[in-house]
Amino acid sequence: MLSRRNPQLNAHGELIHLLSIEGLPREVVTQVLDTAGTFLSVNDREVKKVPLLRGKSVFNLFFENSTRTRTTFEIAAKRLSADVINLDIARSSTAKGESLLDTIANLSAMHADMFIVRHGESGAPYLIAQHCAPHVHVVNAGDGRHAHPTQGLLDMYTIRHFKRDFSQLTVAIVGDIVHSRVARSDIHALTTLGVPEVRAVGPRTLVPGDLREMGVRVCHDMAEGIRGADVIIMLRLQNERMSGAMLPSAGEFAKTFGLTPDKLALAKPDAIVMHPGPINRGVEIDSSVADGSHSVILPQVTFGIAVRMAVMSIIAGNEA
Amino acid sequence: MSRLLIQSGRVIDPASGRDEAADVAIADGRITAIGHALDVGSARHIDATGCVVMPGLVDLAARLREPGHEHEGMLESELRAAAAGGVTSLVCPPDTDPPLDEPGLVEMLKFRARKLSSCRLFPLGALTRGLAGEVLTEMAELSEAGCVGFSQADAPVRDTMVLLRALQYAATFGHTVWLRPQDGWLGKGVAASGAVATRLGLSGIPVAAETVALHTIIELVRTTSARVHLCRLSSAAGVALLRQAKREGLPISADVSVHSLHLTDVDIGYFNADMRLTPPLRQGADRTALREALADGTIDALVSDHHPVLDDEKNLPFAEAEPGASAVELLLSLALKWGQDHGLDLPRTLARVTSEPARVLGRGLGGLQASAGRLIEGGVADLCLFDPAATWRATRESLTSQGKHTPFDFFATGTALPGRVRATVLAGELSFRAEPMS
Numbered sequence A: 001m002l003s004r005r006n007p008q009l010n011a012h013g014e015l016i017h018l019l020s021i022e023g024l025p026r027e028v029v030t031q032v033l034d035t036a037g038t039f040l041s042v043n044d045r046e047v048k049k050v051p052l053l054r055g056k057s058v059f060n061l062f063f064e065n066s067t068r069t070r071t072t073f074e075i076a077a078k079r080l081s082a083d084v085i086n087l088d089i090a091r092s093s094t095a096k097g098e099s100l101l102d103t104i105a106n107l108s109a110m111h112a113d114m115f116i117v118r119h120g121e122s123g124a125p126y127l128i129a130q131h132c133a134p135h136v137h138v139v140n141a142g143d144g145r146h147a148h149p150t151q152g153l154l155d156m157y158t159i160r161h162f163k164r165d166f167s168q169l170t171v172a173i174v175g176d177i178v179h180s181r182v183a184r185s186d187i188h189a190l191t192t193l194g195v196p197e198v199r200a201v202g203p204r205t206l207v208p209g210d211l212r213e214m215g216v217r218v219c220h221d222m223a224e225g226i227r228g229a230d231v232i233i234m235l236r237l238q239n240e241r242m243s244g245a246m247l248p249s250a251g252e253f254a255k256t257f258g259l260t261p262d263k264l265a266l267a268k269p270d271a272i273v274m275h276p277g278p279i280n281r282g283v284e285i286d287s288s289v290a291d292g293s294h295s296v297i298l299p300q301v302t303f304g305i306a307v308r309m310a311v312m313s314i315i316a317g318n319e320a
Numbered sequence B: 001m002s003r004l005l006i007q008s009g010r011v012i013d014p015a016s017g018r019d020e021a022a023d024v025a026i027a028d029g030r031i032t033a034i035g036h037a038l039d040v041g042s043a044r045h046i047d048a049t050g051c052v053v054m055p056g057l058v059d060l061a062a063r064l065r066e067p068g069h070e071h072e073g074m075l076e077s078e079l080r081a082a083a084a085g086g087v088t089s090l091v092c093p094p095d096t097d098p099p100l101d102e103p104g105l106v107e108m109l110k111f112r113a114r115k116l117s118s119c120r121l122f123p124l125g126a127l128t129r130g131l132a133g134e135v136l137t138e139m140a141e142l143s144e145a146g147c148v149g150f151s152q153a154d155a156p157v158r159d160t161m162v163l164l165r166a167l168q169y170a171a172t173f174g175h176t177v178w179l180r181p182q183d184g185w186l187g188k189g190v191a192a193s194g195a196v197a198t199r200l201g202l203s204g205i206p207v208a209a210e211t212v213a214l215h216t217i218i219e220l221v222r223t224t225s226a227r228v229h230l231c232r233l234s235s236a237a238g239v240a241l242l243r244q245a246k247r248e249g250l251p252i253s254a255d256v257s258v259h260s261l262h263l264t265d266v267d268i269g270y271f272n273a274d275m276r277l278t279p280p281l282r283q284g285a286d287r288t289a290l291r292e293a294l295a296d297g298t299i300d301a302l303v304s305d306h307h308p309v310l311d312d313e314k315n316l317p318f319a320e321a322e323p324g325a326s327a328v329e330l331l332l333s334l335a336l337k338w339g340q341d342h343g344l345d346l347p348r349t350l351a352r353v354t355s356e357p358a359r360v361l362g363r364g365l366g367g368l369q370a371s372a373g374r375l376i377e378g379g380v381a382d383l384c385l386f387d388p389a390a391t392w393r394a395t396r397e398s399l400t401s402q403g404k405h406t407p408f409d410f411f412a413t414g415t416a417l418p419g420r421v422r423a424t425v426l427a428g429e430l431s432f433r434a435e436p437m438s
Helices: A026-040 A068-079 A098-111 A126-132 A151-165 A181-192 A209-214 A221-224 A248-258 A297-316 B074-085 B103-116 B139-145 B160-172 B195-200 B208-225 B234-245 B257-262 B284-296 B329-343 B348-352 B357-369
Strands: A055-063 A083-087 A114-119 A137-143 A172-174 A197-201 A217-219 A231-234 A272-274 B002-014 B018-029 B030-035 B042-048 B052-055 B055-058 B086-092 B122-125 B175-180 B227-230 B253-258 B301-303 B383-392 B417-426 B427-431
Touching: A026 A181, A026 A221, A026 A297, A055 A068, A055 A098, A068 A083, A068 A114, A068 A137, A068 A297, A098 A114, A098 A126, A114 A126, A114 A297, A126 A137, A137 A151, A137 A297, A151 A231, A151 A297, A151 B357, A172 A221, A181 A197, A181 A209, A181 A231, A197 A221, A209 A217, A209 A248, A209 B195, A217 A221, A221 B253, A221 B357, A231 B208, A272 A297, A297 B052, B002 B348, B018 B052, B018 B348, B052 B348, B074 B086, B074 B103, B074 B329, B074 B417, B074 B427, B086 B329, B086 B357, B086 B383, B086 B417, B103 B122, B103 B139, B103 B301, B122 B357, B160 B175, B160 B208, B160 B227, B175 B357, B208 B227, B208 B234, B227 B301, B234 B253, B253 B257, B253 B284, B253 B357, B257 B284, B257 B301, B257 B329, B284 B329, B329 B348, B329 B383, B329 B417
Parallel strands: A055 A083, A055 A114, A114 A137, A172 A197, A172 A231, A197 A217, A231 A272, B002 B042, B002 B052, B055 B086, B086 B122, B175 B227, B227 B253, B253 B301
Antiparallel strands: B002 B018, B018 B030, B052 B383, B383 B417, B417 B427
């Protein structure tokens, strides 16, 4: 089969959509992080706006509910002076039976410049990117279990902020990896940036052995997974997975793979603890750890806005 | 009295190994003579110089979407697609809407297909009512109506007792039961379990979905002696179980789809929904095992697994897209491609789409049993003429099928396909003719 060009890059290798971190050159990832650094100061100004996207229309298309991610994209777009239109598709057009591509065609006719897409099915933003007008840019804000690239990038920004250099790090990602788009984006970003050891930690039902082919070390033992880690990324355990065939109970998960002060003591003394939020206190993470000195969960949120501003401004400046 | 003389072709009858330059004379739907410089008087002539003259292809798995899609004229277009692919006999599974569990439905389908005279249609009857896996269908009546076997299509029988009873009952009357080995619980994903599905975040179907079902089926064949045809194997482990069962002498046959024979899960690329297929595309080692098993005869037949899907059902996120692809027109070319890759001669390659699938159908072919899938004097005149030196591009425009989706689309693969059908003869009449014929 013919291998096609990565659909998020143009012929010059520039980013025109952000669909996944997989396949992005290291320079592009670094460019996003560097650009985010310049935007961080905008957030501290009295007038928190730059005119980079003035006159542009950014559509938030959330086929799956999310208040937090949608809000951070909205803030980021507004700080770039864009007009932001929020569409709660989950409760409007698709409920009336309109197909995904019809929705996209209609919104394109309203002269959208950028779609921020969240969808419950892996790969949906690729379909949208293939079928929208050439001047429209697509940012994946989370698709199924596949990718959440802006979360991955803000996690990288956070790690770089606290650890500076990626080339000596051990990063442990803990929890429900099989269903996690955040984990996949983090893994691609970490391996792209040259992190020598990325560990995927959790029970066999949630951490498939195939992950090794993405360049990670699979650990089914929490102590082995955390020992000596510089960075620990805890994943949210979705309510629907807390009991069933994947796990017997939230309590047992907390006991075996939850991050407690005892387990955190196995990591490096200066380890940082991250979480994409929203957190389940007492399930995947103990309150004392979430609020403790190792936690960088709130800085992640702050950096997230700058990173999303960086992504939007970069892709808006590149032509298909 | 209609007469036809096909002159100067390379005549191949895979079953006997015949492979020679000859003329084929046809009268009243039968082959009257195969030989040199035949003179049959006022017959219509077809110059087959440079072409292979072979038996019409027998495809054991093609969905025609009827009943259920009558308004789209699917039966007509898909049978014309079959003729364009050199196929003269095809078997359709019973998962229509409604399913083929009533003799009236089967009679109507056969009647409509006969009127279109593009291709012979051999329906499989539903094994259980509504394919629900609970109550057996009236197999005697369905068989009289024209069903050549009984199948659950892609709907598994979850209740093993029902499966045991179905096999016992079918065996009583000598019916073949066609089963696609897939465990109902393990088979719920949308892509083969493995590194690709894990990386893309697609729910996986483990190999165990196939092998667990195979273990069950093989054990039940052992105890009932029912004849079972296994539809569309997908894994190396499945091939190993089949090989062992055949060595044991169990009455089991099997087929593989053109997709599993040529593609792997890596071809899903960036969520290409044209690669959303049932069974799912598996890994390279599986493909290798399937190709070898087809070559050594462990797998009896190659099938198109034709399943036309309209744009609205395919232009969706991968998991929501309807599985399937249009393939009946590609069957010959994809058989040739496999044969070339394996260094097989033409008779051995073509046997997998002619005499071997006909043997699987056996007495289901009725009066055609002795000659379907063969080229013999006195036999039925179902033929395919193709140019082995020609190549062609499968594109939306070149497909006759109403479904325009195929993983082998030229614009996706950049690869042309070998062998072009020039004419198809059904019961002595041209059912397809490409123009112009060289």
